[in-house]
Amino acid sequence: MLDRILQDLGCAGHSRIILPGDARFADAAKSVRYVVSENPATGKPLAAISLDDAAAYSRTVDASVKVYESWRMVTAPERGQVVRAIGDEFRRLKEPLGMLITLEAGKIIAEGQGEVQEVVDIADFAVGLSRQLYGLTMPSERPNHRMLEQWHPLGIVGVITAFNFPCAVWGWNSILAAVCGNVTLWKPSLLTPLVAIATQQIADRVATKMGYPGLFPLVIGTDAEVGETMIADTRVPLISATGSCRMGKRVAGVVGQRLGRTLLELGGNNAVIVDPSADLNLATQAITFAAVGTAGQRCTTTRRLIVHESVLDALVKKLVTAYESINASRIGDPSQPSTLIGPLINQRSVDGYLHAVNTAKQQGGTVLIGGKVAKPNGLGGTYVEPTIIRAPASNDLPISREETFAPILYVFAYKDLDEAIALQNSVDQGLSSAIFSDSVKAAERFLSAAGSDCGIANVNIGTSGAEIGGAFGGEKETGGGRESGSDSWRAYMRRQTVTIHYGVGLKLAQGITFG
């Protein structure tokens, strides 16, 4: 199946990829200069992929500097046309690329394709943006002066992505950055190098055909060798990184030390509040998708559920029923259309899941459903059961403050809304949040300055599955960055304030006379 997909994506015979059928595979798999990509659904290797070292990284940056020097002078609407063509190619290849995401990241088919759709959507958005990189004009205090601001590209934008959105997050960054006139240097997760190669090839093929090779360079390497070199590199003015808070702190430290810019999209510990007026059927459906979708491996996954005590039993009953049917028959091979829950990415994630479940029990939590490793149809992959854990009556459950990248939902009871909001805001992360309520007062309280402290706050919608049109990101340890829609494009540009004098004789600001 992989052969055919690589063929459809135009990556068959790619020089970096060695498939298991190849005589060179055994040696490559043992070499430190290769990484082996595995299918988490089966535990079997998909391919060995050659790694870049620091020297290869440096050559790529040298070449990218040259590409940037001409790309920045291409008009923004022309850059938009390149992006339009790239979006069309992703549209055409949505199915095979989605399936590659399924094979390598373990996402179900709908979610693999949904990710490619995010790239298509951001490309559509960016085409419009290519004629709207607006700057302001301001009235000058001096006669015969004009003041305005204009936006220029930054240069080389370094993009570091995680395994869980191996294609879309590249798209949000690179497509916007390209329209803004930058070259985007991508360092993908070593868990999903095949998706990275295919994604980069699609974009690069289209851009090259239009006369612009080298806009989307890719470096595949270890954090120690390539990651550290990249974040310290003053030729890379902006590092946009998605991943753990631990990684983000390292990136912020090193980039901050050289006074570079960062755009960070880090961990989430997202809560849903359900108030007494909520439509419980709607809430059940939305919470189930947000808590178990992508096997709990989205940064926007719902990890905590804060329910008014008057509806808690009824809601939990509905959720347990929904989980029962999922756990009974819908966990399995993500490439099968009937599957709802695929595998976790690897054994380390399974260990993290088991650790969190055990810790929750020790801390007084009660497992209402799930809590175990799953073995669907004897598949060799890394599967777990979606899990609901009821916090003790004190609501004191320290493990719930950590982001465990797995489908575990902790349930808390509350009496009044401000107490629920305080509980929601009590964690270190601040990415996404939601309230289910038919009360205008409750919803508006939740959205007020005294409400959710997150970058995303939804009403009667789950915490995950954001559209690309909004700015995406969060506060506190989530890192403060905003990607994707709205005016996030500004992060990829530098602002220049311009004052033009077209009169006679020097006039100074603040009415100063000099000489």
Ligand code: UN1
């Ligand atoms: C992530 O998990 O890093 O809002 C991004 C969502 C997706 C993006 C998630 N559109 O769930």
